[in-house]
Amino acid sequence: MDMKEFIYLITLDEEGSISRAADRLYMAQSSLSQFLQQTEAELGVQLFIRTSKGIRPTHNGEIFLEHARSMVLEFQRAKNELWDNENLTAGKVIFGVSTFRAVKLVPKALRIFGERYPSVKVELVEENSMKLEELLLDGKLDLAVVAMPTVKLKNEVSLLKKDEVMLVANREHPLIGEAHAIEGTDDLWVDLEDAVRYGFIMGPYDTILGSMSRELLRKRKLKWTSVNEHVSASMAVAMAREGLGLAFTYRSGAEDLKDVAYLRIGREGIFLDLGIAYPSREYKSKGAAALEGILREVYETY
Numbered sequence: 046m047d048m049k050e051f052i053y054l055i056t057l058d059e060e061g062s063i064s065r066a067a068d069r070l071y072m073a074q075s076s077l078s079q080f081l082q083q084t085e086a087e088l089g090v091q092l093f094i095r096t097s098k099g100i101r102p103t104h105n106g107e108i109f110l111e112h113a114r115s116m117v118l119e120f121q122r123a124k125n126e127l128w129d130n131e132n133l134t135a136g137k138v139i140f141g142v143s144t145f146r147a148v149k150l151v152p153k154a155l156r157i158f159g160e161r162y163p164s165v166k167v168e169l170v171e172e173n174s175m176k177l178e179e180l181l182l183d184g185k186l187d188l189a190v191v192a193m194p195t196v197k198l199k200n201e202v203s204l205l206k207k208d209e210v211m212l213v214a215n216r217e218h219p220l221i222g223e224a225h226a227i228e229g230t231d232d233l234w235v236d237l238e239d240a241v242r243y244g245f246i247m248g249p250y251d252t253i254l255g256s257m258s259r260e261l262l263r264k265r266k267l268k269w270t271s272v273n274e275h276v277s278a279s280m281a282v283a284m285a286r287e288g289l290g291l292a293f294t295y296r297s298g299a300e301d302l303k304d305v306a307y308l309r310i311g312r313e314g315i316f317l318d319l320g321i322a323y324p325s326r327e328y329k330s331k332g333a334a335a336l337e338g339i340l341r342e343v344y345e346t347y
Contacts, residue, residue, distance in 0.1 A: 046084070048120050051113040053080060054092065058110050062099040118184040125187070125330040128165075137166045138332040141180055141189030144171040145254075145278040145298050146208075146319075154343040158336055165332050173252045181324045187333040190340065192253040193318040202320035206344040209296040210257065210315040212240060212308040215288035219243070221306055234309035237265060244272040244290040246281040253317070254278055258293040261315065297347060319344075 053070065060066040063081070067074040085092050092106035102110055128136030142151055147169075155167055170180065174192040181189055182197060195202055212235065214220055220240055224233035241262070248255035262269050272290035273281070281292035286305050297319070299307045321337050323329055 048117065050080070050084065051117050053077065054084070054110060054113055055117065057081065057093065057100065058102055058106075061101060114183070121184070125332070129331040133162050133331055133335065134164050136164075136330075136332050137168055138330065138336050139168045139170060139185065139187045140333075140336060141170040141172060141177040141186040141191075143173055143177070143190070143192075146190065146295055147171065147298075148279075149298055149300060150343050150347060151340075154336070154339050157339050157343070161339070162332070162335060165335075167336065175251060175253070178322075181322055184324045186324060187330055188321060188323050188337060191320055191322050193320040195320070195322065198322055202322040205319045205321050205341065206297075206347075207316045208319050210254070210261075210310065210317065211294055211296055211299065212310060213282050213285045213292050213294045213299070214306050214308065215286055216304050216306045218288060218291070218306070220291065220308070224306075224308055225312070227309065227312075232309055233306065234312055234314070237261070237310055238267065240291055240308075240310075241267045241269040244270050246272050246276060246284050246290040246292040247274050248278050248281055248293070249275050252278070254293055254295070257317065261310075297344075 053066075056070055057063065057066045057077070060069060063078050064074050067077040070077065081093065088109070090105040090109075091103050092109060093100040093102055125136065151169075155169070158165070158167060170177075170186060170189075172180065175196060177186065177189040177191050178195055178197045180186045181191075190205060191198070191202065193202060193204070212220075220235060220243055221233070223239050224235045226232075227234055245258075247258065250256055250259070273284070276284065278292075278294065278298070282294050282298075282305075284290060285292035286302065294307070296307070321340065323333065
């Protein structure tokens with residue numbers, strides 16, 4: 046078997062469907078089905094169970110897929126080292142970041158990277174921090190910006206920047222009239238105890254922002270009501286912009302919009318650390334290290 050065929054099997058497992066896997070691989074479903082039958086015949090074991098709803102790996106299939114993923118990962122690492130020998134004149138960096146957090150700063154970093162290393166492609170993977178940790182552990186990313194402390198990562202994660210959790214509201218929202226000025230700035234702060242009189246637009250429990258905002262309210266033993274419970278961070282901000290409630294957001298993702306106000310939570314504010322994480326401490330590609338350097342340059346500007 047060659048590396049391409051290992052990727053076929055991994056894609057079949059990830060999609061759980063021969064038709065979806067074929068679409069993702071840009072090949073005919075019949076060709077992929079025939080490949081799977083021939084591979085199982087060659088190995089002498091059944092790798093996937095076919096059901097009316099799709100496919101799932103057998104026990105033997107899970108064992109084989111684990112080895113296949115390891116070989117693909119090692120192959121990717123080998124290619125990275127070869128690309129490094131070309132002094133960043135070719136190659137690819139797979140970079141993971143939260144969609145919501147990325148909007149304001151990451152495009153600038155990618156533009157600078159492209160100007161300095163025009164022959165190195167950056168493939169962007171947008172997921173929440175918890176999912177990014179899983180992808181790093183699986184070796185599917187070269188680096189990622191994640192919230193700290195990390196939940197699943199055991200290897201060292203280096204601090205990138207402190208980010209602030211804030212409230213976002215329409216500028217006509219009644220809470221604005223209760224806000225306090227922060228001396229020497231144009232910023233405002235509010236007591237969370239005042240904010241709970243109004244409805245919140247909350248993100249999902251399985252995101253850092255969603256879980257952190259709920260924990261903040263619980264620790265202060267505040268009773269609160271929700272307008273919505275499971276919308277994305279970007280949708281929550283869009284709804285808050287229309288005056289439908291208050292939403293939690295990050296300063297790093299705050300866009301300058303004339304009808305939106307960003308409010309510090311309490312006089313001192315609520316902060317979390319952002320870190321840069323790699324899949325392994327054993328090897329860091331030059332492309333990933335170069336992108337990290339540019340990210341640090343850009344994040345220092347906000």
